[in-house]
Amino acid sequence: MKALWKKMIVAVTAMFLLMPMAAFAAGGGGAGIVIVADTRKLSGIMAWWSNLYNESHLYFTILTIIIIPTVGVIFGVLADIVMHFVGIDLKSRDLAEH
Amino acid sequence: MDWLYILMPISGVTIFWPGLIILGVGVGIIGGFFGMGGAWMVTPGLNILGFPMAFAIGTDIAHMAGKSLISTMRHGKFGNVDYKLGVIMIVGTVGGFEVGAQMIMWLERIGSVDKVVRYGYLALLTFIAWLVFHDVAKRRAKDRAALASGQKVDEKATGIEWHKTLHKIKIPPMVHLNVAGIYCSAWLPIFVSFLTGWLAGILGIGGGLIRMPSLIYLLGCPTHVAVGTDLFEVMISGLYGAGSFTYKGRTELVAALIMLVGASVGAQVGSVATKYIKGYGIRIAFGTAVIGCIVSIVLKLIPDYIAGTKATTDILAVWLVNGLVVALSAYITIRMVQGAKREIAAKKARG
Numbered sequence: 419m420k421a422l423w424k425k426m427i428v429a430v431t432a433m434f435l436l437m438p439m440a441a442f443a444a445g446g447g448g449a450g451i452v453i454v455a456d457t458r459k460l461s462g463i464m465a466w467w468s469n470l471y472n473e474s475h476l477y478f479t480i481l482t483i484i485i486i487p488t489v490g491v492i493f494g495v496l497a498d499i500v501m502h503f504v505g506i507d508l509k510s511r512d513l514a515e516h
Numbered sequence: 517m518d519w520l521y522i523l524m525p526i527s528g529v530t531i532f533w534p535g536l537i538i539l540g541v542g543v544g545i546i547g548g549f550f551g552m553g554g555a556w557m558v559t560p561g562l563n564i565l566g567f568p569m570a571f572a573i574g575t576d577i578a579h580m581a582g583k584s585l586i587s588t589m590r591h592g593k594f595g596n597v598d599y600k601l602g603v604i605m606i607v608g609t610v611g612g613f614e615v616g617a618q619m620i621m622w623l624e625r626i627g628s629v630d631k632v633v634r635y636g637y638l639a640l641l642t643f644i645a646w647l648v649f650h651d652v653a654k655r656r657a658k659d660r661a662a663l664a665s666g667q668k669v670d671e672k673a674t675g676i677e678w679h680k681t682l683h684k685i686k687i688p689p690m691v692h693l694n695v696a697g698i699y700c701s702a703w704l705p706i707f708v709s710f711l712t713g714w715l716a717g718i719l720g721i722g723g724g725l726i727r728m729p730s731l732i733y734l735l736g737c738p739t740h741v742a743v744g745t746d747l748f749e750v751m752i753s754g755l756y757g758a759g760s761f762t763y764k765g766r767t768e769l770v771a772a773l774i775m776l777v778g779a780s781v782g783a784q785v786g787s788v789a790t791k792y793i794k795g796y797g798i799r800i801a802f803g804t805a806v807i808g809c810i811v812s813i814v815l816k817l818i819p820d821y822i823a824g825t826k827a828t829t830d831i832l833a834v835w836l837v838n839g840l841v842v843a844l845s846a847y848i849t850i851r852m853v854q855g856a857k858r859e860i861a862a863k864k865a866r867g
Binding site for chain 1: 772
């Protein structure tokens with residue numbers, strides 16, 4: 419019985435892991451369209467940002483996914499300070515459905 | 517009034533930036549409260565402000581990652597996030613989402629994608645709305661029965677209890693999910709997340725709208741933990757989506773950051789509000805949001821059957837979604853302020 423369970427677990431795990439690949443293999447997908455940013459009207463940081471986008475989508479992506487969580491954490495910490503100052507308890511709550 | 521408009525460097529469109537902040541506040545409150553990204557509200561909003569649809573989706577996903585991070589941090593402090601459950605569910609969500617996305621490619625090839633997505637979405641949302649209000653009705657019936665017999669219903673009691681049947685499935689490995697208070701087969705959260713991921717992939721949505729009720733009704737998570745854990749998943753999938761859309765050149769980070777200014781305030785309000793509104797209050801408000809979503813989709817479907825109504829139904833759908841965002845945000849904010857006032861007053865009274 420144990421061996422049967424083992425086989426079943428291996429089979430189901432393999433199914434979960436391979437399903438996306440099988441679907442990928444079956445899928446189509448179209449050619450990507452690259453839009454080039456017009457930097458002529460921009461200056462300063464905006465121009466730098468757009469140039470980075472035009473030069474390398476990879477660097478642009480890496481920077482984006484670093485900036486977003488960083489900004490999120492900064493805002494989160496700031497709000498913590500404000501709410502602590504106001505006097506709201508941020509460490510406990512009652513668990514009840516009604 | 518030129519200073520109220522800002523040129524977006526990548527998409528090249530000029531946007532009314534206070535609109536981005538207002539949109540961010542509204543969806544931040546609702547997202548932090550319900551535990552979802554709220555793409556169904558933000559994407560049309562960004563589109564109305566002037567973004568082409570692809571940029572609206574990419575920018576929404578990018579801001580969603582930051583906003584969900586803020587909400588997850590807050591819910592984490594309240595003990596509302598079951599990280600173990602979240603990590604287990606990511607396995608199923610990613611697999612399911614990719615299978616769903618590839619099925620969309622196949623549906624596109626056979627020319628049925630629009631029909632399947634629209635009606636599938638409608639059927640699913642109708643089912644979720646029924647589920648929520650059926651649960652509320654059952655819970656009230658339990659309350660009435662207990663009151664009649666002079667007893668008190670347990671604080672954590674729920675109406676629908678499908679999860680109790682699903683927890684009887686004992687396929688190893690079994691897992692203890694301590695924050696959610698669940699002991700079940702690991703295959704249950706994997707299967708549920710695969711199913712919700714697959715549906716999200718087919719429907720082209722983030723999945724919070726499906727995952728939150730699934731966590732409650734199929735896994736048996738308390739409402740607050742379902743909200744927090746779902747946000748943890750939204751944060752990770754949002755970050756992945758942000759990377760993917762940005763690499764494809766469809767994210768306007770400047771707009772996402774402006775939205776994040778508003779959303780950071782909104783996300784705090786929505787998350788803290790869950791401290792003062794009990795589980796069934798969250799469930800009823802969630803059901804109302806789902807009904808609003810259903811009506812807006814029906815409005816979008818009407819022109820397929822009645823010619824010449826597109827302009828009117830489009831306006832009605834926009835007003836409905838915006839009205840719902842405003843009404844729900846106002847309700848959540850008022851309840852949050854009332855709860856915080858009570859708590860601070862009680863603290864002062866204790867000295």
